[in-house]
Each structure stands twice: as C-alpha cells, then as structure tokens.
Amino acid sequence: MAEGVKGEGDVVSGGWGSLSGMAQVFARERPADALVTLQRQNKPRGYMCSSCAWGKPAHPHAFEFCENGAKATLWDLTRDRCTPEFFEAHTLAELRTWQDYDLEMVGRLTEPMRYDATLDTYVRCSWDDAFQGIAAELKAMDPDAAVFYASGKASLEASYLYALMARVYGNNHLPDSSNMCHETTSVGLKKVIGSPVGTCVLEDFAYCDAIFYFGQNPGTNSPRFLHPLQDAVKRGCKIITFNPVREAGLLHFINPQNPLQMLTRTPTELSHMYLQVRPGGDISAIMGLCKHIFARDAADRAQGGEGVLDRAFIAEHTDGLDAFRHAAEAASWDQIEDHSGLSRSDLEAAADVYCAANNVIGVYGMGLTQHVHGSQSIGMLVNLLLLRGNLGRKGAGISPVRGHSNVQGQRTVGISEKPELVPLGRLAEMFAFDPPREKGRTTIEVCEGVRDGAVRAFMSLGGNFVRAIPEREAMESAWRQLSLTVYVATKLNRSHLVHGRVSYLLPCLVRAEADIQRGVPQAVSMEDSFSHIHGSLGHAAPASPHLRSEPSIIAGIADATLPPHPKRPWLTWGADYTRVRTLIEETYPDMFRDYSARMFHKGGFYRGNPARERQWKTSSGKAEFTTPTVATALGIGRAPGRFHLITMRSNDQFNTTIYGFSDRLRGLEGSRAVLLMSPGDIDAQGLVAGETVSVVSDAGDGVAREVGGLTLTAFDLPQGCIGGYYPEMNALMPLWYHDEASKTPAAKGVPVRVRRDTATAVADLMSTSIA
Structure with a gap:
C-alpha cells in the first residue's frame, strides 16, 4: 500500500484513544451528574444507554459503557442551554446558515416554543397553548394527511402511546428510523425464517466457533460488542469479515478495562480473514461460499462420507434447497469473483472455516442491507446458515446489529405502518374504536407525500428526519409547504429550522434524567438487539423545570386532539407508566407476561422468538432457501467512470x-x-x-x-x-x-x-x- 494511504488497519480500537475521546467531550460539555450516571449505565436498576441497542449483560463490567455510549450521555447532560432568549437573538433564516454541529452545541432546549412568522423565530408558549394549537390543526385536516414519525430512542411506553394515538386519530402513518436503516431486516428475515428480528441472544457469542461478519463496524457503531468478540477470539473462535472498508474495530482491539493491555498497548487481533468485498457484492461472495460447500459435500459423499450439510435439519426444517443448490452449482467462478471483488481461493478458505465450525453466527449491519437488492443479501446469508443447521440452537444463528437504542422495541409495541403486524382487533376491544386497516406510509412514502402535497402535517418524536433522508435539498424545499410540524426534541437541530406554516418545538427529558410524574418517580423500558426488555431509571436533575417526558407530551397532545372516552384516559397514562405497561401486557400477553415485575431482571427478560425455537412462521411453515435473481445487490451496476x-x-x-x-x-x-x-x-x-x-x-x-x-x-x-x-x-x-x-x-x-x-x-x- 502506498505511503500515506489511510485505512490500512494500523489504528487500534479501544485503548487510550477511546478514553481520550470521552475526556474531550467531558471537558467541553461540563455535564452535571455525569459520573453517577455513567456508573449506573447499562446496569440493573440503572440507566439504559440512549446510544446503540447492544445487549445489557446480567453480570456487567465495572464500567458497562463504551466511548460512544459515554459521549451520548455526556452530550445529553451538558450544562449548555438553548433558551427562548437565544431565539430572540436569531431568526431561523440566520440559523439555517449555521453548521448543524454548532446548532446542537447551543445546548438543551428548555421551554416549549411555537413558530412566529412575523419574527421568523420560535417564541415561548405554554404547554397547554401548544397542545391546543396542535389539536386545532390536526382536527381541521383529513386524518390521512398527518404523519407520526418516531426516532429509535423513545421508550416502549412512549412508543405504545404514540402508536395508539395515531390509530385513534385515524391512520397507520407510523414510519420510524428503522425505515431509514434496518427495515430490510424486518422484511427480509420475516420472509425466510418467519421472524422480523435476529435469532441470537447475547450468551450465544460465548459458544460460537465462527462468526461470519458482514457490513457492520463495531468500533464506531457498537463498541461494547468488541468485548464478546475479543472473548470469542481468545477461546479460538474465528471471525471472517466481509466489508469494503478495513475498519479498525474488526482488526485490532485494546480493552480499556484490561490493565495489562492498556499498559503494554498490545491489541487483540480480531479478524481471522478480512475480505474487502465490493459494495453490493455480498450476494456473489456468499454464493461463492455456498458453491464451495456444495462441492465439498459432494466430494465427501463420493468417498463414502456423510457430507458436510446437516441433512436431518434441512429435511425437517427447510424448503427450497434443490433450486438454490442448482443455482450455486451453475454460478461461474468468474462471475462470482467479478461481482464480489474477491478471489476464489479466499472464498474457498472462508468456506472451509465455515465447514469446520460446529456453531456459526452470521452478524450483519447496514452494509449488507442498504442496497436495492438488500433483501436478497439477507436471504443469501440465511441460506449459508441453513446449510449446516446454524439457526435455532445455542451458539448459532443470525444477528443483525441495530442502531438506535429502542428501534427494535418500537416495532414490537406497534410503531409500524403495516397494520397486519399489529393486533388491531385487540386494540379495538381494549380502547373502543375502529382501528384503520389501510397500510401507512414508509419513510420514503412520507417524503413522496410531502413532495406531492398529500401529507400536510408531520410530527416527529425525536430525530432529525429532514437531515437523515435522501434528496435533502428538494425535501427541505417541500417541507416548508406543510401546514403543521411538531418536533419533540432535546437539542436544536437542522430539521427544526425546516418548518411548516404552524410549528411547535417541544423540549423533553433525556432518559438519564429523573422523570417525576405527580410526585412519583417513573421508569421506562426498551428492547435490545437480542429481544430482551430492560427497565431504565433516570436520576440526573432535569435540564429545565419546564421539560416534560415523552409519554406526558404524547398524552397531552392526544387528550387535546381526540374525543374523550372512559377507556382512553390519556392524562392518567401519561402520569403513570405502570398503567401503560399493563396495557402493553394486555395487548401482547405472550411477550410481556408480568412486565413490570420482570423489567429489572438482570440481563433483562427475553420476550421470545419462535425462530429461535425452530418454529418457522413462514408461508411454507419452514425456513426458506431462496434463489437470488441478481448477482449483485446494486441497483445500478458498474460502468466506466462510475x-x-x-x-x-x-x-x-x-x-x-x-x-x-x-x-x-x-x-x-x-x-x-x-x-x-x-x-x-x-x-x-x-x-x-x-x-x-x-x-x-x-x-x-x-x-x-x-x-x-x-x-x-x-x-x-x-x-x-x-x-x-x-x-x-x-x-x-x-x-x-x-x-x-x-x-x-x-x-x-x-x-x-x-x-x-x-x-x-x-x-x-x-x-x-x-x-
């Protein structure tokens, strides 16, 4: 590699660099209550990190947070404040010229605000005025014209109330950050194994012999994952990584909680093989793995052996093997090498690791899924795991790594534009209304609706939606034609400056802050990537006495907007989250039995996953082998100069x-x-x-x-x-x-x-x- 080329793998994840990164944010933010909060972070009866959705172990480390988790907490607990006086000094036109980093550096929002067109800025208003103003706009429009977006941070309790509010209002327009990031998993996995989420639990990583790792960067996006990866490698597990970028988080790791590694600066080498696959080339790369596995199986059987496939598992639990095998055998190595960018010898060596391992976990992130044919990439990874029965048993399975801390849990309790995924009949009985049956809008469809005028109101429960979506300039222009925008937020961001005719900016508590409702401390809960539910208690002093919790804000808007009914006491729910958890348990009794009693169990409680028990909720009743229709996941292929x-x-x-x-x-x-x-x-x-x-x-x-x-x-x-x-x-x-x-x-x-x-x-x- 030429001198000065970046990305050569000479940087180490973790170590002193990680501590330095945390220290810099600490010095800048001067956070209150930070040390106490960090000590409780991701521990039983503590505060559950608002960063990624990685699992929380039953027996946590002394410091159960990573660099990014600590940064998120310090960022939330900053001493800086974005007060109404700040907006008196700046118009929104001026603020749109600021960098987004500088906007958020102003600090925590402190009071509810409404947009004043004559001043071109946000001005102070009361919570009641905000609720009544939002209600007036929502009541005046066709319910189909309003959208209720949720970022992946909102708790299960807030998410349940938010979804219920939208459906009582009259639609299923409930896109969330999963639509922008990991929805391919929900669709792709459900088709082939009958479950929209991964089959692994955290303990599986202590029993696997190989990890096939696709398109995810733990060093940046989920650093606490580096601990079980390091432990796995030390006991002999082999990690085979497929990623276009050589990421330090899958190459070298120094554990900041290991004094010997810190003092000697001696890292653990993580990846046994690191294969820099082309973007979208995972389909062909996995096809190459499977092609070699089929060849090895045939050769072994020809010599009187049993082969390398798990035939008993395949016969009992799968459908479609023959078509897939024929496709793999027919695929040419020239085509596989061309589309994957990998050599036949490397793919065969990786397949040999797979064949030698008793237990294999397939891990992936958005590098696998965020493609035009990303769903087919997921199907291919499932194909690989099915060949040797690596689904539905200890130490094996498929494990998508989620981003936002509760993005998976929001789907579990009803944040979904797909009505077939929600027990609408049960909701109708519990709350005395006729839930809408029409499919709601995805993130992309919301954007299309804003562009063509069909969407007139947009409410955002957290997030920076307008900055996160495609076609940024065109969408910002269209956004200003909306009748109503409502932003529930903790800090100022670019989306808040791209507003509708009527707009409200509503400041909420962060998860680390004490949530007191009617004199009683409240706990919330969330679901991690492994389908475990964890309770969270905030203890830090709120940034402002005027802040409200997300459940309280949702309840206030719902109470002002929707017809009163004795079965829908919104304000009571917004003041007592135990009652909300009772509703969730009644709606989803199989998953949330004894919800409030179990939410603080060490390591969380497992809500279950039929696919982990080899119960396949697919159209055939079995796990499905799928035959890809393309050799690359790219929607537009390679061309000279492209x-x-x-x-x-x-x-x-x-x-x-x-x-x-x-x-x-x-x-x-x-x-x-x-x-x-x-x-x-x-x-x-x-x-x-x-x-x-x-x-x-x-x-x-x-x-x-x-x-x-x-x-x-x-x-x-x-x-x-x-x-x-x-x-x-x-x-x-x-x-x-x-x-x-x-x-x-x-x-x-x-x-x-x-x-x-x-x-x-x-x-x-x-x-x-x-x-």
Whole structure:
C-alpha cells in the first residue's frame, strides 16, 4: 500500500484513544451528574444507554459503557442551554446558515416554543397553548394527511402511546428510523425464517466457533460488542469479515478495562480473514461460499462420507434447497469473483472455516442491507446458515446489529405502518374504536407525500428526519409547504429550522434524567438487539423545570386532539407508566407476561422468538432457501467512470449526531468534507490526493445532484468504491433508490461520478445534530 494511504488497519480500537475521546467531550460539555450516571449505565436498576441497542449483560463490567455510549450521555447532560432568549437573538433564516454541529452545541432546549412568522423565530408558549394549537390543526385536516414519525430512542411506553394515538386519530402513518436503516431486516428475515428480528441472544457469542461478519463496524457503531468478540477470539473462535472498508474495530482491539493491555498497548487481533468485498457484492461472495460447500459435500459423499450439510435439519426444517443448490452449482467462478471483488481461493478458505465450525453466527449491519437488492443479501446469508443447521440452537444463528437504542422495541409495541403486524382487533376491544386497516406510509412514502402535497402535517418524536433522508435539498424545499410540524426534541437541530406554516418545538427529558410524574418517580423500558426488555431509571436533575417526558407530551397532545372516552384516559397514562405497561401486557400477553415485575431482571427478560425455537412462521411453515435473481445487490451496476458511494459514520458520531471532527479509527482528523478513494482509482481518474473534488449523481434520471468542496483522500478501498460521510452525502441519493422489498434507502451503493472542483462548486457539508 502506498505511503500515506489511510485505512490500512494500523489504528487500534479501544485503548487510550477511546478514553481520550470521552475526556474531550467531558471537558467541553461540563455535564452535571455525569459520573453517577455513567456508573449506573447499562446496569440493573440503572440507566439504559440512549446510544446503540447492544445487549445489557446480567453480570456487567465495572464500567458497562463504551466511548460512544459515554459521549451520548455526556452530550445529553451538558450544562449548555438553548433558551427562548437565544431565539430572540436569531431568526431561523440566520440559523439555517449555521453548521448543524454548532446548532446542537447551543445546548438543551428548555421551554416549549411555537413558530412566529412575523419574527421568523420560535417564541415561548405554554404547554397547554401548544397542545391546543396542535389539536386545532390536526382536527381541521383529513386524518390521512398527518404523519407520526418516531426516532429509535423513545421508550416502549412512549412508543405504545404514540402508536395508539395515531390509530385513534385515524391512520397507520407510523414510519420510524428503522425505515431509514434496518427495515430490510424486518422484511427480509420475516420472509425466510418467519421472524422480523435476529435469532441470537447475547450468551450465544460465548459458544460460537465462527462468526461470519458482514457490513457492520463495531468500533464506531457498537463498541461494547468488541468485548464478546475479543472473548470469542481468545477461546479460538474465528471471525471472517466481509466489508469494503478495513475498519479498525474488526482488526485490532485494546480493552480499556484490561490493565495489562492498556499498559503494554498490545491489541487483540480480531479478524481471522478480512475480505474487502465490493459494495453490493455480498450476494456473489456468499454464493461463492455456498458453491464451495456444495462441492465439498459432494466430494465427501463420493468417498463414502456423510457430507458436510446437516441433512436431518434441512429435511425437517427447510424448503427450497434443490433450486438454490442448482443455482450455486451453475454460478461461474468468474462471475462470482467479478461481482464480489474477491478471489476464489479466499472464498474457498472462508468456506472451509465455515465447514469446520460446529456453531456459526452470521452478524450483519447496514452494509449488507442498504442496497436495492438488500433483501436478497439477507436471504443469501440465511441460506449459508441453513446449510449446516446454524439457526435455532445455542451458539448459532443470525444477528443483525441495530442502531438506535429502542428501534427494535418500537416495532414490537406497534410503531409500524403495516397494520397486519399489529393486533388491531385487540386494540379495538381494549380502547373502543375502529382501528384503520389501510397500510401507512414508509419513510420514503412520507417524503413522496410531502413532495406531492398529500401529507400536510408531520410530527416527529425525536430525530432529525429532514437531515437523515435522501434528496435533502428538494425535501427541505417541500417541507416548508406543510401546514403543521411538531418536533419533540432535546437539542436544536437542522430539521427544526425546516418548518411548516404552524410549528411547535417541544423540549423533553433525556432518559438519564429523573422523570417525576405527580410526585412519583417513573421508569421506562426498551428492547435490545437480542429481544430482551430492560427497565431504565433516570436520576440526573432535569435540564429545565419546564421539560416534560415523552409519554406526558404524547398524552397531552392526544387528550387535546381526540374525543374523550372512559377507556382512553390519556392524562392518567401519561402520569403513570405502570398503567401503560399493563396495557402493553394486555395487548401482547405472550411477550410481556408480568412486565413490570420482570423489567429489572438482570440481563433483562427475553420476550421470545419462535425462530429461535425452530418454529418457522413462514408461508411454507419452514425456513426458506431462496434463489437470488441478481448477482449483485446494486441497483445500478458498474460502468466506466462510475463509482459506487458508501455513506459512513465517523468515530465522533452517532447517526446524525456529530460529537466532533475526529475520525480517529480511520486516521482522519479535522474535517468531514472529505472523499475517500483508492490510490489506483485516483491515478486512473487523473486526480491527485489532496485536491478538491465534487461528486455528482450518476443515477440516470436527469436530476442534478452534487456535493462539492471535498478533499480527495487516498484510502484503502476496493476499485470502483468511494466513501463519504452520512448525512452530508445524502444529497446524492435519489429518493427512488431504495431496497425493492422494504423501501430502505440504498445508501451503501449510490451511483456517482467524481470530478475536479470548479470555482463555483460549493460544499453543503454541515455537521448534523441529534438523530
């Protein structure tokens, strides 16, 4: 690799760099109650981290938080405040010229606000005025015109009330952050194993012999995962990684809680093999693995052996093997190598590891799923696991790594645009109303509805929606035509400045803060990636006496908007979350038995998953082998001069929250206005590392999309692949470029071209705020 090329794997995850990153945020934010909160973080009867959804162990470490989890807590508990006086000094037109990082650095919102068009700013209002004003707008419009979006942080209690409010109001327009990130899992997994979530639990990682790891970066997105990965490697488990980017989090790890490793600076080497697959090439890569497995099986049987397939499992529990086997045998190695970017010898060596392992876990993230044919990539990974019965038993299974801390749980309790996933009949009986049966809008369909005028109101329970979606400039313009926008938030972000005719900004408690309702401390709960439910108690002093909790805000809006009924005492529910948990238990009795009594069990309580018990809720009643119809998950293939952009998050970031400008784990510092490209591609394009370039859309739809002002940076990437930061690069992503089955934006393979910047190219690269 040429000297100065970034991404060579010489950076170590964890270690002193992780501690330094936390210390910098601590010094900047000067948070109150932070040390006590961190001591309780992710522990029984403590505060459950508002960052990622990684599991919470029954026997936690002394410090059961990671660098990003600590940053999220420190960020939430900052001493800085965004008061009404701040808005008196700044119009929204002025604030739209600020970087998003600077907007959020103003601090915590302190009072409810409404938009004043004559002043072009938010002004102080009472909670009652806000509730009545929102209700007046919602009552005046067709219920089908309103959307109720939820970010993945809201608790199970808040999510349940929010979904119920939307359905009593009259629609299933309940998109959430899963639509933008991991909805491909919910659709793809459900089709082939009958479950919309992974089959593994945290303990499985103590018993696996191999982990096949696709398109996920634990060093940045789920650092606590590095502990079980390190433990697995130390006992002999082999990790086979497929990722276009050589991420430090899957190469070298120094455990900050291991004094010997910290003192000697001796890392654990994590990946046994690290295969830099092309974007979208996972389908062909897995096909190559399976092709070799079938060949080994045939050779062994020809010599009188039993073969390497688990024939008993396949016969009893699966359907469709023959068609898939024929497809694998017919696939040419030339095509597999071309689309995957990997050699036959490497794929065969990886398949040999799979065959030698008794227990295999398939782990994946959005690098596998955020493609036009991402659902087929999931089907291929399930195919691989089915061949040797690696589903539905200890130490084996499929494990998608979720992002937001409760994005999976929100779906569990009713945040879904798909009415067939919700027990509407039970809701009708419990709450005396006729729930709407029409399918609601996904994130993409919401954007389409805003653009064409069908959507008139947008309420956001947390999040930075307008910054996180594709077609950023076009969508911001359309957003200003809405009649009503309501933002429930903790800090100011860019979306709050892109408002409707009537707009309210409603400040809420963060999860780490004490939630006192009518003099009684309240607990909330959330679901981790392993389908375990955890209770959370906040203890920190609220940032302002005027803040309300999310359940209280939802109850206030619902009470003001919806017809009164004795079976729907919204304000009572908003003041007593135990009552809400009773409703959840009544709605979902199989999953939430003895809910309040079990929510503080060490390690959480498991809500169950039929697929883990080898009960397949599919159309055939069995786990399904699927035959892919494409060799690559890309929607628009390779062509001369075309690159496929993968959007990435930095080490100093969580979703659209930017903590700073250090991407330590990739060796990048000081700016997010960078474009990563391999040295060979830089030379082939006649460019020079360090110069300024623009990236333009190559989607072929005639729409001009461009991001300029990017410093070209030599980086270890596959040929034809470039990398840039999310959400800054969202402007290049067409709204229609999404997974075919789930409509999840295809952010890991956007077709673009790169050119040397012109004098008029202006970068629209704003470090964005809370997701």
